[in-house]
Amino acid sequence: MSNLERRYRVLLKVLPRWYRQDREEEMVGIFLADRTDELDLEHSWPGWGEAGAVLGLAVRTHLAAGAALTNVPMKVAWRGEIVRALGMIGLLLGVFYAGASITSMVYAYQHPEIVGGLTWLRVFDVAPIVAFVALLAKKRTTAKLAALAAALPAVVVVGPHIGSWLLFQLPSLVTFVALCLGFHREAPTPPVRRLAWWGGGALLVGVLGGVGLGSFVVPVVVVVLRVVAFVRGDFVLGRALSVFAVLELAPLAFLLAGGEVFGIALVLAVLLVISAVAPVRRLRAS
DSSP states (O other): HHHHHHHHHHHOOOGHHHHHHHHHHHHHHHHHHTOOOOHHHHHHHOOOHHHHHHHHHHHHHHHTTTTOOOOOOOHHHHHHHHHHHHHHHHHHHHHHHHHHHHHHHHHHHOOOOOOOOOOGGGGGGGGGHHHHHHHHOHHHHHHHHHHHHHHHHHHHGGGHHHHHHHHHHHOOOOOOHHHHHHSSSSOOOOOOOHHHHHHHHHHHHHHTTTTTHHHHHHHHHHHHHHHHHHHTTTTTHHHHHHHHHHHHHHHHHHHHHTTTHHHHHHHHHHHHHHHHSSSSOOOOOO
């Protein structure tokens, strides 16, 4: 075995084992088809384009999304669905906070002497709504860019307090990564009609509740949906909500540390922990 072949095989280890068992030899043969020079075989490395293509394939195979994939293990198929569900939960969270921001901007416009008026950065607060609509319209790149744009101004404004901001925004950041990984070009399209209702509801609750209630409303909604997922036997939603419940413990840490609403925050934290560790139920096929 030449050094170049060995390096290709190391690169292919990013692919899941079930996929490598069927395709590794074929892929190595394709990579080495035109590499016949002895010096090339001993001293060359896989190209950047080849590495990028393999990494993209790794994402698709680990998350089981792609028309050409066959014989996918069931646990891998579940993993892909859970990651996409987690990404959608994060996007709905962004829509909720966008609605709350709209209420805040209206108040700032009406009372500039209290709030200090509006700045152009506030326009990025509604970017999650753009991302949500774009994803339902199958504009996946636009959706990801809009979701990213929602976070950038906050990073600039927070500045030296970036550590606290990252902790508070942990649910949004992790679900944004899930959104990017789960909804690549070969991933299945999310159900538009059902999610449109969820998006409208999240926006309405955000507009009515405002920013201040977000730290309380979101954990309560997570717990309620976790119970609904268990009753319905929705394994994907239940597992995604379990992960999200763990992430939501980070923002609650601020309320626990503040002390003003310690009792309420502690109850919510306990409920989130229960939601995270509770079993998920999968309906058996009849």
